[in-house]
Amino acid sequence: MNTGATLIIGAGLLGTSIGLALSKKGHPVFIDDNSASAKALAVDYGAGQSFTGQIEPELVVVCVPPDQTAAVVASALSRFQSAVVTDVASVKSKVLAELSQLGVSKARFVGSHPMAGRERGGAISGRSDLFISRPWVLTPTDETDPRAVSKVTWLAQQLGAALVISNPENHDRAVALVSHVPQVVSSLLAARLIESADEDVALAGGGLRDTTRIAASDPELWLQILSQNSREIVPILKEFDRELDSLIMALEHLSSPGSLANISNVLRAGNLGVEKIPGKHGTKHTQYDRVVVIIEDKPGELGRLFVEVGSLGVNIEELQLEHSPSAQVGLVELYVMPQSVSTLAEGLLARGWRIAE
Amino acid sequence: MNTGATLIIGAGLLGTSIGLALSKKGHPVFIDDNSASAKALAVDYGAGQSFTGQIEPELVVVCVPPDQTAAVVASALSRFQSAVVTDVASVKSKVLAELSQLGVSKARFVGSHPMAGRERGGAISGRSDLFISRPWVLTPTDETDPRAVSKVTWLAQQLGAALVISNPENHDRAVALVSHVPQVVSSLLAARLIESADEDVALAGGGLRDTTRIAASDPELWLQILSQNSREIVPILKEFDRELDSLIMALEHLSSPGSLANISNVLRAGNLGVEKIPGKHGTKHTQYDRVVVIIEDKPGELGRLFVEVGSLGVNIEELQLEHSPSAQVGLVELYVMPQSVSTLAEGLLARGWRIAE
Structure with missing residues (x-):
């Protein structure tokens, strides 16, 4: 069949x-x-x-x-x-x-x-x-x-x-949470940049880039998705909205009783929320340790680096290449299992790589 | 001196x-x-x-x-x-x-x-x-x-x-926009995950991970930062709040005149906002082209890959290693200047790498 x-x-x-x-x-x-x-x-x-x-x-x-x-x-x-x-x-x-x-x-x-x-x-x-x-x-x-x-x-x-x-119901509830609401929030956040001065946006770092990446998605497709799943999306957005209103109130009246606790609670709740997201292989990304290597921003450097990482027998679980707006160097962040950190860091240092202390 | x-x-x-x-x-x-x-x-x-x-x-x-x-x-x-x-x-x-x-x-x-x-x-x-x-x-x-x-x-x-x-004034206005408001929004978004079912969060992809990454930041430090810059942060959050309210209204009354246009405008404004963010070397990240390589998730594979990328004389501008929740393969996304795409893709194919068509 x-x-x-x-x-x-x-x-x-x-x-x-x-x-x-x-x-x-x-x-x-x-x-x-x-x-x-x-x-x-x-x-x-x-x-x-x-x-x-x-x-x-x-x-x-x-x-x-x-x-x-x-x-x-x-x-x-x-x-x-x-x-x-x-x-x-x-x-x-x-x-x-x-x-x-x-x-x-x-x-x-x-x-x-x-x-x-x-x-x-x-x-x-x-x-x-x-x-x-x-x-x-x-x-x-x-x-x-x-x-x-x-x-x-x-x-x-x-x-x-x-x-x-x-x-169908569980699926739609889940994607409202993990996909549709993040899309709305990312779009609303990115929209704040339109009227801003270029020199303000020039200070953008990885945080802004990450939070707004999906705001680049296709508006026609997303209009349909948001419309079709509005029943599941709206309650989550309303909860977000209530907490946002309360946070704005707290920021406007910092000396009122409870204001600082309110702000602090939002930040702590964010910490707890992130911890619920599974990482690679179903684990939490927080369980990896990071080693940062500084490389010249030219062809072949990543190759040299990863050959030597490979020769150390260390598996890279996640990696990120950092932006270098002005200098011609790159920062390569290597995430590895905690038991591999010293092998990796000491091995690379011994081979002449620049590692962040 | x-x-x-x-x-x-x-x-x-x-x-x-x-x-x-x-x-x-x-x-x-x-x-x-x-x-x-x-x-x-x-x-x-x-x-x-x-x-x-x-x-x-x-x-x-x-x-x-x-x-x-x-x-x-x-x-x-x-x-x-x-x-x-x-x-x-x-x-x-x-x-x-x-x-x-x-x-x-x-x-x-x-x-x-x-x-x-x-x-x-x-x-x-x-x-x-x-x-x-x-x-x-x-x-x-x-x-x-x-x-x-x-x-x-x-x-x-x-x-x-x-x-x-x-x-001082311009600085505080700029960081409210590119750092403090994204922090608040990311924390409020991640906080939505706390009460959710594990199987819902299990569907999380790169979008959720990116939008909530900075929600893992230190709450004590951020409480002080948000408190000290509330004057600059509040107006941006209020604007966000107004647009969120209007979007919720539109999603609740999809058949009312203007609702779909309202949702579409938010999504399009998000597109425009992202385009304002400078990328590496002061350029836009949209100017890079992407080549995706499938590798075995084991030590040495990245090394082999990057040696061959280096031997092709191609500089990698950005890269990302994709999560592979179940399969033991990794997707390496290589971002390069458009003029280098064919050299890179054809060269890697010729050397036996699996490239996404």
Whole structure:
């Protein structure tokens, strides 16, 4: 059963990436898109054959914008009477509600959400490795045929994703918290910079850069996501808003009783919140220790460094290359398991590297 | 004149780091702290000699917590009648106002703010390279003696920092925008995670991690910073608050006229804001192109990769190692100048590396 053809409807970033990955594995893939040029581009990229109605797919993956998803899913279920149909939209309950309104039987449908993306969209940004190690959430309901779940499980596994089984409500609540609210907050924060003086923004460091990175995301896509999941997003934003109001009040009346405690509580709560985020391999990032190496900002230096790190037998868990706005040096932050710190630091020092004391 | 002794008061992260950097350059440094153990630790680290009143310093650098800064500066100005005195607090107007209240002549004082830090504090985290390439803002006033400015300019240069001359008001307005408001927003966002289910937070990706990273910062230090700069922070937070209120209203009443335009405007404003942030070497980070390489998550792989990148003669402008929550592979994102992309990608492919299409 798993050798049947897959039809991908929608040749954007996700559709093209899924097509590339399945094609690479040798599975038959067909691709369709309302836009003839987007479809031709994805086919040229190797994401699959152009779909002209020539086959009966076993699996249909709907990769169109969120506001078109339910209609396209309904049409696919009706046109391909034996196919399993899934979608990749970021909000799951809304699609189901719309399908119910359309009076569609949902047995052969299971919603899914591959949690992968890039700040750039379109077929041109597609890549077969987009889903590797990323969560791929399946949201079956009581109505879902087990065959649909197993077919989409197969898809996620073929693409190297980490399968997560949830349900539409839990999924939408979770992504409101970990993705949609951060997007709103990051956009609102970045928007504060528009009217600012260039010399003020010139003082920006890693903190501002990190907190505003996702504010560069596609507004059209996010308008749809936020609209579709507003029910889950609004309560979290209201809680944020209440604490923000209270914090502003405290900052305006610093000498009132409780003001300093209020500010302090917000900062401490932030500490506790960060500790809940899992890091690489399911661990906390706080469990790594850091070694900082200063390198010349020129070709080959990183190579020399990592060869010597490799020869010390130390695995790098995370790394970061720091910006150097004026000097031509880079700071490479290496995060390693605590038991490897002395091996790494002493080994690099012995080989003549500059390490921060 | 620039060979006279420097006295550092306060053996925390910044004081210890300044002492380490000056000592390394061969300059005489003395260090003092109310805490005998902190002082002894910094001396052990090589940050300078223990200060016991044995010398008359030419430069005094006050590195105590923000709420003690003005008092310690006043005392240093009075005790060392020919010394230049500076501080390193994150808020500048407040220190000056407190000095005026104390009736101190401020000619020999110039406030400064080295914009460097770490999420961990204390002498134990000090490092001589902390200031390299970081902005070091000087905030002279009409009262400031040029000798004070030139002495602290010398200090910043010795430490490899990028000197920025501003004034206290402009500095405080700028850091409210690029540092203090992002801290508040990040803390409020991370605080939302405390009550959440573990399986919800398990779906966290790079967006949540980036937006909440600085929420892990020291609450005691930040309570002082936010309190001292509340005048500049509050107006920006109120603007954020107004837009948040309006966005919540729009999300609650999606079908009301103007709601979708309102949400879209926030997202587009976020795009524009991010574009204002300067990247490495004063450029925008959007000007780099990305090549993604898939590597085995084991010692030596990064080394092999960067040796071959080096042999291609390509300079890496930024890089990021992606988390791999379940699979034992890593995604290395290499950002390079657009003209280097094909050399890099084709060269790595030819050498057998797996590149994302």
